[in-house]
Amino acid sequence: MTIRLKEVDAVMVGMGWTGAIAARELTKAGLDVVGLERGADRVPAEDFGLTTLRDELRYVHRLELMQDNSLDTITFRNAADQPALPIRRFGAFLPGEGVGGTGSHWGALYWRNLPSDFRIRSALTERYGANAIPADMTIQDWPVSYEELEPFYDRFDKLCGVSGQAGNLKGHIIAGGNPFEGPRSDHYPNKPIKSGLGPSLFGEAAKSLGCHPFPAPTATSSAPYVNPEGMTLGRCEYCGHCNRTACEANAKASPNITLMPALRADPRFELRTRAFVSRLVYDKAARKVTGVVYTDMRNGEEYEQPAGLVVLSAFTFGNTQQLLLSGIGEPYDPASGKGVVGKNYCYQFEAGGVAFFADKEMNPFIGAPGMGVVIDDFNGENFDHSGLGFFGGGYIVCSNGGAPLRAATAARHW
Ligand SMILES: Cc1cc2nc3c(=O)[nH]c(=O)nc-3n(C[C@H](O)[C@H](O)[C@H](O)COP(=O)(O)OP(=O)(O)OC[C@H]3O[C@@H](n4cnc5c(N)ncnc54)[C@H](O)[C@@H]3O)c2cc1C
Numbered sequence: 520m521t522i523r524l525k526e527v528d529a530v531m532v533g534m535g536w537t538g539a540i541a542a543r544e545l546t547k548a549g550l551d552v553v554g555l556e557r558g559a560d561r562v563p564a565e566d567f568g569l570t571t572l573r574d575e576l577r578y579v580h581r582l583e584l585m586q587d588n589s590l591d592t593i594t595f596r597n598a599a600d601q602p603a604l605p606i607r608r609f610g611a612f613l614p615g616e617g618v619g620g621t622g623s624h625w626g627a628l629y630w631r632n633l634p635s636d637f638r639i640r641s642a643l644t645e646r647y648g649a650n651a652i653p654a655d656m657t658i659q660d661w662p663v664s665y666e667e668l669e670p671f672y673d674r675f676d677k678l679c680g681v682s683g684q685a686g687n688l689k690g691h692i693i694a695g696g697n698p699f700e701g702p703r704s705d706h707y708p709n710k711p712i713k714s715g716l717g718p719s720l721f722g723e724a725a726k727s728l729g730c731h732p733f734p735a736p737t738a739t740s741s742a743p744y745v746n747p748e749g750m751t752l753g754r755c756e757y758c759g760h761c762n763r764t765a766c767e768a769n770a771k772a773s774p775n776i777t778l779m780p781a782l783r784a785d786p787r788f789e790l791r792t793r794a795f796v797s798r799l800v801y802d803k804a805a806r807k808v809t810g811v812v813y814t815d816m817r818n819g820e821e822y823e824q825p826a827g828l829v830v831l832s833a834f835t836f837g838n839t840q841q842l843l844l845s846g847i848g849e850p851y852d853p854a855s856g857k858g859v860v861g862k863n864y865c866y867q868f869e870a871g872g873v874a875f876f877a878d879k880e881m882n883p884f885i886g887a888p889g890m891g892v893v894i895d896d897f898n899g900e901n902f903d904h905s906g907l908g909f910f911g912g913g914y915i916v917c918s919n920g921g922a923p924l925r926a927a928t929a930a931r932h933w
Contacts, residue, residue: 520821521812521821521822521823522820522821522822522823523822523823523825524822524823524824524825525825526810526825526826526827527551527552527553527789527824527825527826527827528545528550528551528552528826528827528828529542529545529550529551529552529553529826529827529828529829529830530552530553530554530555530810530811530824530826530828530829530830531552531553531554531555531830531832532555532796532811532829532830532831532832532833532837532838532841533555533556533557533620533796533831533832533833533834533837534554534555534556534618534619534620534774534790534832535615535619535620535621535622535774535832535834536620536621536622536774537620537830537832537834538554538556538620538774538830538832539554539619539622539774539778539779539782540774540778541830541832542554542782542788542830543748543778543781543782545828545830546782546785546787546788549787550787550827550828551787551788551789552787552788552789553788553789553790553791553824553826554782554788554789554790554791555791555794555796555811555813555824556617556618556620556790556791556792556793556794557591557616557793557794557795557796557816558586558587558615558616558617558618558792558793559616559617559618559792559793560617560618560790560792561584561617561618561619561623561765561775562618562775562779563765563766563769563773563775563776566765567623567765567766567767567769567775568767569767572760572764572765572766572767573758573760573767575760575764575922575923575924575925576924578624578760578763578764578765579760579762579763579764579922579924579925580924580925582609582613582763583764584615584616584617584623584624584763584764584765585609585613585614585615585616585624586609586613586614586615586616587616588605588606588607588608588609591795592605592606592607593605593606593612593614593836594606599853599854611866612866613763614834614836615834617792618774618775618779618790618792619765619773619774619775619779620774620834621834622772622773622774622775623765623773623774623775624762624763624764624765625762625771625773626761626762626888626889627679627737627738627739627761627771627772627887627888627889628735628736628737628738628888628889628891629676629679629681629683629736629737629738629889630736630914631665631672631700631701632665633665633699633700633701633898633899633900633901634664634665634666634701635899635900636661636665636899637660637661637663637664637665637668638660638661638664639658639659639660639899640652640658640659640660641660642900643658643900643910646900647904647905652910656910657856657862657863658863658910659863665701666701669701669702669703669704670704672703673703673704673705674747676705676707676708677708677746677747678746678747678748678772678777678778679738679746679772679777680708680709680738680740680744680746680752680772680777681707681708681709681736681737681738681772682707682708682709682710682711682712682736682737682738682739682740682741682755682889683696683707683709683711683734683735683736683737684696684697684707684710684711684733684734684736685700685703685705685706685707686698686699686700686733687699687700687701687702687703688702688703688705688706689702689703689704690702695733695734696733697731697733697736697893697895698731699731699895699896699898699901700895707736708744709740709741709742709744710741710742711734711735711736711741712734712737712739712741712755712757712887712889712890713741713757713890714734714890714891714892715881715882715886715890715918715919715920716879716880716881716882717874717881717883717917717918717919718890718891718892718917718918718919719892720876720879720917721892721917722892722917725892725894725915730894730896731894731895731896732892732893732894733892733893733894733895734891734892734893735889735890735891735892735893735916735918736889737887737888737889737890738771738772738889739755739761739766739770739771739772739887739889740752740753740754740755740770740771740772741754741755742754746777748777748778748780748781749781750776750777750778750780750781751769752769752770752772752776752777753768753769753770754768754770755768755770755771755887755890756768756770757885757886757887757890757920758885758887759884759885759886759887759920759921759922759923759926760922761887761888761920761922762888762920762921762922763922764922771887791815793815793816793817794813794814794815794816794822795813795814795816796811796812796813796833796841797812797813797814797821798811798812798841798844798845799811799812799829799841799844799845799847800812800823800825801845801846801847803846808829808845808847809825809826810823810824810825810826810829811823811824811826811829812824835864839860839861839864842860843860843861847860848860851863868913881919882919883919883920883921883926884921884922884923884926884927885919885920886918886919886920887919887920888918888920888921889918889920890918890919890920891916891917891918891919892916892917892918893914893915893916894914894915895914897912897913897914897915898912898913898914899911899912
């Protein structure tokens with residue numbers, strides 16, 4: 520029997536970055552909020568300390584902080600006419616689980632989209648002509664512009680104590696930063712973190728070729744920092760145990776460090792972990808979601824949590840699944856191009872390389888993923904694509920900071 524609980528003002532489905540940010544804004548606005556998270560609670564002082572956190576097998580290879588795909592997984596197919604099969608062992612794609620979500624084990628590389636990214640269809644059409652974009656390329660403009668979003672980028676910079684070197688401050692280009700970035704309203708709150716020998720060599724080589732190297736922006740604090748929520752971040756210790764795991768120094772920004780302590784102290788917020796949301800309660804006639812149904816994973820009991828506002832914060836896959844199961848919106852049909860639910864998802868693509876110098880020790884097993892030197896000269900519309908046969912591009916980075924086993928065994932540290 521489903522147990523019906525007392526209605527609350529708002530409920531979050533998932534407590535990663537999206538859930539924590541939305542919950543904090545809503546409680547500040549005076550709403551009573553319940554945060555539902557399918558995974559375990561994760562408290563930095565208890566779960567992310569030494570020596571546990573340096574267990575590279577546990578976190579980096581056995582994926583302790585990722586979705587438990589023995590309980591629930593994601594199906595995958597290469598083409599629409601294939602049966603979708605469940606992913607039994609995650610590889611490059613690593614959705615998070617537990618309080619903090621993916622934000623507790625992300626690499627904290629910290630990028631704003633380029634201004635042209637927000638109006639990519641218009642930008643390409645203006646530059647390369649009305650017929651330049653192939654018919655099967657489904658890119659489209661965003662409904663918001665870089666300028667509209669900039670104040671929120673700036674707010675998030677400060678929440679996370681981001682380290683970096685501004686390259687464009689209110690339209691003024693600053694040497695040593697990224698000259699291609701959109702105008703920023705303020706500097707990064709922290710100076711760039713240190714570089715390593717490899718990244719420094721890369722920067723020198725890139726400069727000699729006429730490119731514009733700059734220190735990678737990273738949500739890893741280069742110095743002790745107090746964010747606007749009053750939360751203290753530590754200084755990066757360059758230990759190398761960072762990506763795919765949490766941060767023992769509390770330097771890498773995560774929802775657990777930057778927001779959760781404030782939420783936990785807020786009487787308007789209640790966290791329920793091991794709460795697996797199975798469906799939305801959707802009144803089709805009224806076109807209104809009135810709550811969620813979840814299972815308490817500890818005892819198997821099912822609950823209905825009515826809420827005035829239901830926030831889907833379960834990452835794109837969870838959110839799309841809930842919308843499809845409830846029949847909300849038009850599902851995307853790749854054959855006809857109609858529908859928007861499930862359209863245009865793209866995971867991050869990376870290609871790695873490794874260089875050897877017989878006379879230099881690079882020590883790739885220490886550092887931080889963000890301690891890279893980058894060029895943005897070949898990203899987005901920062902260069903002319905005429906006659907190249909493709910659009911887009913990417914930044915090129917040289918970095919230090921894979922955990923020891925991974926750095927020793929893989930050309931890519933990711
Ligand atoms: C290994 C890795 C490294 C990354 N590094 C970077 C980086 O360096 N820079 C960068 O910008 N981005 C990076 N990303 C991406 C970035 O971390 C994510 O885009 C971001 O954290 C997503 O936040 P979210 O709140 O939308 O989702 P998530 O963090 O995935 O949070 C969703 C939460 O919802 C919960 N949930 C899901 N379904 C349910 C359900 N049915 N019921 C209850 N709870 C549910 C999940 O357990 C999870 O805690 C990285 C991602 C990975 C996997």
